[in-house]
Amino acid sequence: MIGLCDCNSFYATCEKLFRPDLKNKPVVVLSNNDGCIVALSKEAKALGIKRGAPYYSQKDVLEKNNVTTFSSNYTLYQDISDRVMEVLKSLVGTIMPYSIDEAFFMMPKNIDPAELRRKIVQYTGIEVSIGIARTKTLAKVANHIGKKEKSGAYVLTEEDEERMLKKVPVQDIWGIGYKRAVLLNQYGINNAYQLIQKNDIWIKKQLTIMGYATVSELRGIPMVNIDNPPLKSTCSGITFSHVRSNYEELEEAIACHCTNVANKLIENNMNCQMLSINLFTNRFLQDYIAPCAVIKLDEPTNYIPLLIKAGKSILKKIYTDANYKGCRVWATELSPSSSRQLDLFMSDIEIDKMTKQDKLSKIVNDITKIYGRKSLNVAAANKKVKNDLMSRKMLSPCYTTKWKDLPIVFV
Amino acid sequence: MDNKKTDSPTIIMDTPIACGFPSPAADSRENSLDFNELLLKHKSSTYCLKASGRSLENAGIFDGDILIVDKSLSPKQNDLVVAEYQGGFTAKRFKIQGDHIYLHPENDEFDDIIISERDSLSIFGVITGVVRTYRK
Numbered sequence: 001m002i003g004l005c006d007c008n009s010f011y012a013t014c015e016k017l018f019r020p021d022l023k024n025k026p027v028v029v030l031s032n033n034d035g036c037i038v039a040l041s042k043e044a045k046a047l048g049i050k051r052g053a054p055y056y057s058q059k060d061v062l063e064k065n066n067v068t069t070f071s072s073n074y075t076l077y078q079d080i081s082d083r084v085m086e087v088l089k090s091l092v093g094t095i096m097p098y099s100i101d102e103a104f105f106m107m108p109k110n111i112d113p114a115e116l117r118r119k120i121v122q123y124t125g126i127e128v129s130i131g132i133a134r135t136k137t138l139a140k141v142a143n144h145i146g147k148k149e150k151s152g153a154y155v156l157t158e159e160d161e162e163r164m165l166k167k168v169p170v171q172d173i174w175g176i177g178y179k180r181a182v183l184l185n186q187y188g189i190n191n192a193y194q195l196i197q198k199n200d201i202w203i204k205k206q207l208t209i210m211g212y213a214t215v216s217e218l219r220g221i222p223m224v225n226i227d228n229p230p231l232k233s234t235c236s237g238i239t240f241s242h243v244r245s246n247y248e249e250l251e252e253a254i255a256c257h258c259t260n261v262a263n264k265l266i267e268n269n270m271n272c273q274m275l276s277i278n279l280f281t282n283r284f285l286q287d288y289i290a291p292c293a294v295i296k297l298d299e300p301t302n303y304i305p306l307l308i309k310a311g312k313s314i315l316k317k318i319y320t321d322a323n324y325k326g327c328r329v330w331a332t333e334l335s336p337s338s339s340r341q342l343d344l345f346m347s348d349i350e351i352d353k354m355t356k357q358d359k360l361s362k363i364v365n366d367i368t369k370i371y372g373r374k375s376l377n378v379a380a381a382n383k384k385v386k387n388d389l390m391s392r393k394m395l396s397p398c399y400t401t402k403w404k405d406l407p408i409v410f411v
Numbered sequence: 412m413d414n415k416k417t418d419s420p421t422i423i424m425d426t427p428i429a430c431g432f433p434s435p436a437a438d439s440r441e442n443s444l445d446f447n448e449l450l451l452k453h454k455s456s457t458y459c460l461k462a463s464g465r466s467l468e469n470a471g472i473f474d475g476d477i478l479i480v481d482k483s484l485s486p487k488q489n490d491l492v493v494a495e496y497q498g499g500f501t502a503k504r505f506k507i508q509g510d511h512i513y514l515h516p517e518n519d520e521f522d523d524i525i526i527s528e529r530d531s532l533s534i535f536g537v538i539t540g541v542v543r544t545y546r547k
Contacts, residue, residue, distance in 0.1 A: 020533075021498035086455035087483075123456035123483040125535070400458060403477075409493050409500040411464035411472060 001132050001155070002222070003107040004139040005088050005120065007081075008127040008147065010101035011039035014080045015070045017125045018399045018407035026067040030055050034071055034393060035239025035326065054239070057284070071392035079400045080126060087123045091116055104139065107132050113153035127152070134158060136224050137217030140174040141165070141192070158220065165193040165218065175214035175224070180207060192218055234268075236260035237278075237328030244324050250279065251312055257329040258311040262304040265331060266365040271300035272331035275307060277314040282325045291318035300335050303357040304364065307331070337361075450540050456483035458536065460493060460500065467491070467502060470517035472541055478502060479540035491538040496524065500535060 007013060011029040016022045026044035028037050036054045047065050049058060055069075062069055081100045088103055089095045092111065097103040107113070117130045131143025133156040141164065146154035156164060171181035173192055183206065189195050195203075196218050204212045213223040236257040244250055254277060265272055273296060280290040293314045301307065311329060337358070397405035451457050462476040470491060472478070478493065486492045492505040494514060503514035503524065512532055514524035526532045 018500075020495040020500060020535075023495070023498075023533075083455040090455070119483075122485075123453075125482060406459050406461040406477065407500065408463050409460040409478060409502045411462045411467045411474070411502045 001107045001134060002136055002139045003092070003105045003113070003116075004098075004131045004136070004143045005084075005095075005103050005105065005117075005128050006131070006143050006147075007084060007101035008129060009039055009041050009045075010081075010126070011070075011072065011077055012041035012044070013126050014077050015068075015073070015396055016041065017080065019068075022068055026065060027070065028058075028062065028067055029070045029072055030394070031072060031239065032392075033238050033241055038072065054282075054284075069394050071395040073392075073396050073398065075398045075401055076396065079398075080124070084120065084124050084126055084128065087120055091119060104136055113155055114151040117151065117153045121152075129153065132156065133161075134220040135217040135222045137174050137214055138220065141168055141218075144168075144172070161220070162193060165196065166191050168192040170195055173214065173218070175210065175217075176207075180211065232334060233330055233332040234261055234264045234270075234272075234334070235328060235330045236264070237326060239326040240324065243282075245321055247315075247319060250319065250324065250327065251315060253327050254311045254315050254329065255308045257327065258307045259304055261329050261331045262302050262307045262361075263364070265302035265334070265337075266361050269337045270334045271302050271337045272307075273297050273300045273333040273335070274331070275310045275314070276328075276330040276332065277311055277318065278328040278330075279315075279318065279322075279324050280326055280328075281322050287322070289320075289322055291320065293318045300333070300337075301357070302337060302361050304361070306357070450479055450542070452539065453481055453483045456536075457481045457539070459542075460502075462502060466516035466518045466521040467504075468518045470504065472502065472517075472538075473543065475543075477542040478538050479542065480536035481539045482536040484537040484539070486534050486537055493535040493538060495533040495535055502538060505534075 012027045015027055015029060024043060025041075026047055026049075027041040028044050028049065029039040030036065031038045034055055036052055037049065037058060038051065040049055040051060044067055047061070047067070049061060049067070061067075077100060084101075085095060085097055085103055088105065092105045092108055095103045095105040113130045113132050117128060120126070120128050129143055129146040129149075130153040131139045131141065131146045132154070133139045133142040138156055138161065142154045142156035145156070145164065146152055168191055169181075170176055170184045170189060170191060171178060173181075173195070176184070184190075184195065187206075189198070196215055198215075200212065203215050207215070216223045238253070238257065240253070244253070258275075261272075261275075274294055275297065276292060276294040278290060278292040281288055295310050295314050297306070297310060397407075399405055399407050447454070458480050460478045460480055462472055462478055463474060465474060472491070480493050484490075486505045488505070488507055490505045491502065492514075493500050493502050494505075495501075496514070501514065501524070503516055506513040506515050507529075510527070510529060512526040512529055514526065516523070
């Protein structure tokens with residue numbers, strides 16, 4: 001059987017770990033740059049506050065209800081995540097981390113799921129829930145049920161699958177996106193059980209081969225392999241601290257996020273061949289626009305200057321004068337940087353240039369490994385953007401990674 | 412083909428060739444003492460907290476000490492523990508007597524904290540060590 005261990009309201013739980021005064025109190029965590037709410041404790045959820053809402057639109061509600069608000073402290077979350085993963089690994093053996101707050105594992109026969117959960121919670125101080133089932137997709141379903149159980153754990157047995165899948169709306173299935181769910185609803189398919197009754201040809205036609213894998217998993221046949229999840233895309237973006245309409249300012253922001261994306265690619269030894277840029281204005285205003293465009297690069301690359309150049313060329317195309325609230329940069333069509341196929345018609349000079357770019361990318365990677373990601377920066381990505389990145393006014397201490405930030409215990 | 416290169420074997424020495432005799436102890440080298448090994452029995456469930464106050468002075472814990480706290484251990488009689496108390500963390504000696512838990516200070520100027528309902532007390536972890544430096 002496959003297990004899924006998932007942390008409950010992970011960022012909010014991390015913020016509460018060294019704050020006993022916040023026990024049973026509402027807590028929210030804001031995105032980069034304090035843009036919008038990205039995580040809520042269960043007490044904050046109970047107040048009806050929604051994930052994704054812009055911070056400024058919720059400021060009054062948060063204040064009125066005495067909700068403690070934090071800027072996101074990724075240093076803390078990553079350290080706590082590493083600990084949860086280590087503890088899980090020490091208890092079950094092999095694990096397959098899937099994201100910062102969840103990991104799949106092979107459930108050993110002699111372990112009681114509720115006891116496993118109790119230990120993880122005690123050892124780390126982080127609330128988790130455990131779901132056990134025949135496949136990863138079913139383990140996701142089981143985990144969802146487990147979150148509502150008192151024990152925090154749930155084993156979905158084969159006999160129970162039919163009964164439980166009837167209660168799972170299609171939009172809640174792992175791997176079925178919003179658009180696909182709407183499509184399925186149009187065909188009268190509302191829950192997971194109805195979906196697995198459809199024949200394979202229909203499923204492949206409507207949901208592609210990926211959707212077919214999902215459905216097979218719901219039927220109990222393991223199909224989703226995440227043993228070494230390769231990076232499929234990477235993204236960097238921000239909600240600006242102030243509305244921007246100036247072209248140069250936007251260019252700087254794009255350059256900064258292209259650099260971030262390139263660094264992530266370099267860290268993972270990946271190149272990308274597609275780059276997309278998206279600008280957006282305030283979603284809640286009537287003249288909301290979100291121009292977006294994609295560019296296909298001549299060769300897969302993770303070379304910072306090339307990505308910035310590509311990013312700027314897209315910006316030129318999509319820019320119209322408006323009050324932009326933020327931007328996003330995506331890199332897709334990733335491939336391992338070692339397996340790049342050279343264009344047959346490339347000249348020697350071009351190949352030589354590429355080898356040099358590879359070397360530079362590697363050096364950048366080595367330096368950032370030692371001195372941190374912010375140590376090197378391309379000149380185009382500079383000051384104003386940095387101000388944006390630093391707008392984290394309600395940042396908690398790095399309790400577990402900095403000696404000067406240790407939590408205090410009264411003696 | 413460059414015959415010269417393939418014919419002459421490369422000799423690799425792992426002891427530097429200095430003027431003297433190679434060190435007879437070079438093979439016996441071990442890694443030097445590792446404080447993590449000494450202080451962190453369960454690395455991923457151990458947190459460091461900074462002590463503030465004087466209630467455990469007779470137990471050898473002073474203001475400003477760094478406490479090493481292992482969350483994977485369940486408190487036993489007479490363990491030094493960190494507990495959540497009145498919205499903060501407090502460190503005391505853990506004593507069970509019947510249904511009551513006593514958070515016992517090690518300094519006569521302080522009183523016991525008595526917890527009458529065992530379940531209402533949340534223990535953060537067990538103190539397994541103290542780190543103190545003298546010359547900053």
